[in-house]
Amino acid sequence: MTKLEPSATANGGAADDPSKIWHKTACVLCSCNCGVEVRLDGRDITRVKGNKAHVGSKGYTCEKALRINHYQNGVDRLSSPLRRRADGSYEQVDWDTAISEVAARLREVADAHGGDKILYYGGGGQGNHLGGAYGAATRRALGITRRSNALAQEKTGEAWVDGRMVGTHTSPDFHHTEVGLFLGKNPWHSHGIPEARRTLKALSSDPDRALIVIDPRRTETADLADHFLQVIPGTDAFCIAALTAVIVQDGHVADRWIAANTVGSEPVLAALAEVPVADYAARCGVDEAELRACATRIGQAESFAILEDLGIEMAPNSTLVSYLQKLLWALTGNFAKAGGVNTHSSLVPLFSYRASGKEPRDPVTDSVVISGLMQCNEIAESVLTDHPDRLRAMFIESANPVHSLADSPAFREAMRALDFSVVIDVAFTETAREADYVLPASSQYEKVETTFFTLEFPENVLYVRPPLLQPLEGTLPEPEIHSRLIRALGVYDDTEIEPLRAAAREGRGAFATAFAEAGAAKPELAGVGAAVMYEALGPVLPAGMAGAAPLWFSAQQCAMRNADAVRAAGIQGDDESLGDALFDAMLAGDDGLIFTRHEYGDAWSLVRTPDLKIHLDIPDLLEELGELSAKPSTYATDDYPFILAAGERRSFTANTLVRDPAWRKKDPDGSLRMNPVDASELGIGDGSRVRVVTRAGAAETVVETTDTLQRRHITLPNGMGLDYPGDDNEAKATGVSPNELTTADWRDHIAGTPWHKHVPARVEPIPA
Ligand code: SF4
Incomplete structure (x- = not known):
């Protein structure tokens, strides 16, 4: 292992006291990976603040980042194979x-x-x-x-639709949009967009802009919305079909744009012309006039952006809903423009x-x-x-x-x-x-790391963060684990790596030539290229950064695909030298790096359909749209009269990254939330113990009443039910593990994404 020193970036005026030094890194608790600065006391992260110089997050954090030490120093960390x-x-x-x-x-x-x-x-x-x-x-x-x-x-349902329509991933531009719509998404807690709360407040407070939310629960985001369509759980498809149909039926389609930039509009327009708007508004429990007002606001806006999330991706008709929401921006011509929906470049x-x-x-x-x-x-x-x-x-x-x-x-x-x-x-x-x-494995703060959530447009950001700490004794970073496994599998040995190491010591050009020749002579070496680069190029990288070696290849690919956008981001060079310069900039950037800077029109050059047009017609899903009226509005039954959203994101939930229950400031058990009228009918209230029963099983929990939920809608948080050693060192679970209550057959018929947000359930009071 290369010896490394923590990357002290500012000393706060107390260079002689290591605990006063601020070190730059990132929060790892959601896909935003906000840049943060932390203070260390030995191996403990004692203070955390947003890094204002970070080019992506600009100092933004939410409350979760403050407690990342619960991840870094969990007592169930492993320290031996x-x-x-x-x-x-x-x-x-x-x-x-x-x-x-x-x-x-x-x-x-x-x-x-x-x-x-x-x-x-x-x-x-x-x-x-x-x-x-x-x-x-x-x-x-x-x-x-x-x-x-x-x-x-x-996300595979959405990816299936994106693939057919655009041939690649699409990204909404909420920073510049006039009208933003969140569909089954509560960015206040689930984030998923840069500076989520700032962005929501900016949309909400500007009288010339509008925030629309479609959700069964009155979320924190819904509380900021100009228009909130509170759908009955599981009826998103009826709502979004009606909304898209009003665009067509009331003449808000961007006809000339559609003719110039898309194919397959005829069957789509014909299908949407048939959607019974009033009936579907009633089916989803939304006021028809309000639904029409939303459609008109979208249709008349200069720009419109939309983002879906788990609320619809883990609920009935999810792939159909993904399709309909994409038709909403496509039919109104909101592509390749500021505030619209765009394609984007990627590093990987x-x-x-x-x-x-x-x-x-x-x-x-x-x-x-x-x-x-x-x-x-x-x-x-x-x-x-x-x-x-x-x-x-x-x-x-x-x-x-x-x-x-x-x-x-x-x-x-x-x-x-x-x-x-x-x-x-x-x-x-x-x-x-x-x-x-x-x-x-060593933790995310004990090795060089990055994420490939490079999803933004027109400026895209990458942050390769150096290690804060030496690996915990007994652990190894993944590059070391995999390269040792690959050696043990007999794919290569030192006789093949040494010449590449020597070439890397000569320079990047010599390494590139030697690497290409070695891969051509023995294709298995190219197949395990990441490990080869770690072993051969890694040793000549700055201390602690050897694990980032495969990014050299990614940088070359990215520079080749997006040369103008990389240069527009301030990185200079041609061909391989541009890739090398991009790689060096990645490793040097303590505050993240804007690695591509596009013009909005570039979104067209990133479309990957064969004719570079947007394809509107997906016959399978148009057929499903035609059959929607025959589908149930809910899967609740007499035996299971409630709909359970299994895995709600709350203030202190983060998948299963943080296992220590002490990180939760409030609601330590992860209560079952329900409407107070439902609770009253069951003769229970806040703090009552209940049994939640589904087709899969049962679990006991406590109740928290809230009028943010509709009648017969209940929620449990994600990330609970993890076994964690308590004071007596006995592992015990806190809260309900949501997937003890779900079944694998409850899923979308195309993508197979589970319907975790729509699990029929009943609630049984447990006598005190
Ligand atoms: S959890 Fe909060 S601070 Fe951490 S990356 Fe996500 S938005 Fe940023």
């Missing part, structure tokens, strides 16, 4: 033993059944995507072709798209594999089957699928049925407890 004994307990083993045995067991499965019977799950959380780059190298070393991650729980694209619509199918389930991701809800059934192509092993990295995927008991059973499983993580998670081997 673990091997599972026959009786289910674990023993510590040294790294050499763990690496050689894990490599041998994976090789055994790949040789006996094929690498395609191993599933790679995860590969990066909210703030650590570099591990995913190295995971890709290990996948290639073993011939692993099946993979999945949390994006397949949430998070999704791959097929504009042809010809996705591959999973060999076991025959479901579409969107963006290369197997549908999360099908993983357990793809193990627990006698199909010849069933999964035989899992490689899980920086993810906790036992807790985060539907039907936790089934996933546990699936893990136990595997021939082999290995987990790389910082903590002894619910998933780690089911694995054959657990490899302890």
Whole structure:
């Protein structure tokens, strides 16, 4: 390991007192990765403040960042590789033993059944995507072709639609929009856009702009809205269909723009002309006049941007809703303009798209594999089957699928049925407890890291953050874990790496030539390029930054694809020298880096449909739109009269990154929220204990009443129910683990995204 020093960036006038030094890094608790400055006391993060100089977040943070020490110094951090004994307990083993045995067991499965019977799950959380780059190298070393991650729980339906319409990812420009619409999204708590609360307040307070919210719950964002369409849970499709239909029926379609820039408008306009607006407004429980007023405001605006999130992505008709919301901006011509919806450049694209619509199918389930991701809800059934192509092993990295995927008991059973499983993580998670081997990773503050959530336009930001701390003893950063595994798998050895190291010492040009020649002579080396770059180029990078070596290749690719936009961002050079300059700027930027700066019109050059036009017609979804009126408005039943949103984001929830329940200032148990009238009918109130029962199971919790919820709508927070050692060192769970209450078959029929926000349930009071 390269010796590193913490990156002290400002001393606050007390250079002789290390605890007074501010160090620049990022909050890792959501996809925004706000730049922060922290103070350290030994290995403890004692103070956190927003980094005003950060080019992306500009000093913005929310309350969660202040408590990141609960992530960094959780008491269930792992500090030794673990091997599972026959009786289910674990023993510590040294790294050499763990690496050689894990490599041998994976090789055994790949040789006996094929690498395609191993599933790679995860590969990066909210703030650590570099591990995913190295995971890709290990996948290639073993011939692993099946993979999945949390994006397949949430975003694959939208990606499927984006792929067909635009051929790539799209991004709303809320900073400049006149009218912004949030659909099943509460950015006040879930963020997802830069400077979320500032942006919401700016939209809300400007009389010339408008904020529209569609949500079943009166969220903090809804409280700021000019128009709030409070839909009945599960009826978003009726609402968004009616809204889009008014655009068509009342003449707000940008006809000339549509004729010039799109194909396939005729069947879309015909289908939307048939939508019964009054009926659908009634079906979703929204006042028709207010719905029409929203459509008119959108239709007459200079610019309009919209963003969907889990509220619709994890609810009925989710892929159809994604389609209809994209028609809303497309039919009104709000593309490739300030305040509209745009494509964007990426450093490393998070999704791959097929504009042809010809996705591959999973060999076991025959479901579409969107963006290369197997549908999360099908993983357990793809193990627990006698199909010849069933999964035989899992490689899980920086993810906790036992807790985060539907039907936790089934996933546990699936893990136990595997021939082999290995987990790389910082903590002894619910998933780690089911694995054959657990490899302890260094935390996100103990290694160089970045995220590939580079989704902004026209300026796109990347932040490669140096390590704050040395790795916790006994842990290794992912680049080291994967390169050791790849060596143990016999893909390369020092005789192949040494000449590349020598070339890197000569300079980038010599390394580029040597790397290309080595890859041409032995394609397996190119396949594990991330590990090769770490081993050969890493040693000549600044101290602590070796793990960022694969970004050199990404920088070259990005510079090649977006040369003008990279230069417009102030990075100079041509061809390879531009890529080198971009890479150097990435490593030097303590405050993040604007790596591309576009003109709005560039959004067209980033469209990836074959004819570079927007394709409006998706026949499967138009057919589904035609059948919408026959679909139920709710899946509540007499037995399960409530609709449970399992996994609401609240002030102190952050997926499962923070496991220590002490980080929650309020609501330590993660209460079940319900309408006070419902509570009164059940004879219960705030603090009452209840049992929540669903088709999958039951869980006990406490009640908190709130009139922000409609009748018969209840919510539980995400990220709860994690086993964490208490004062007596016994692991115990706090709150309800949402996926003990969900089933894997409750999902979208195209993307397979789970309906976690629409789980029929009943509430049973527990007598005091
Ligand atoms: S949790 Fe808050 S501070 Fe942290 S990255 Fe997200 S918005 Fe920023």
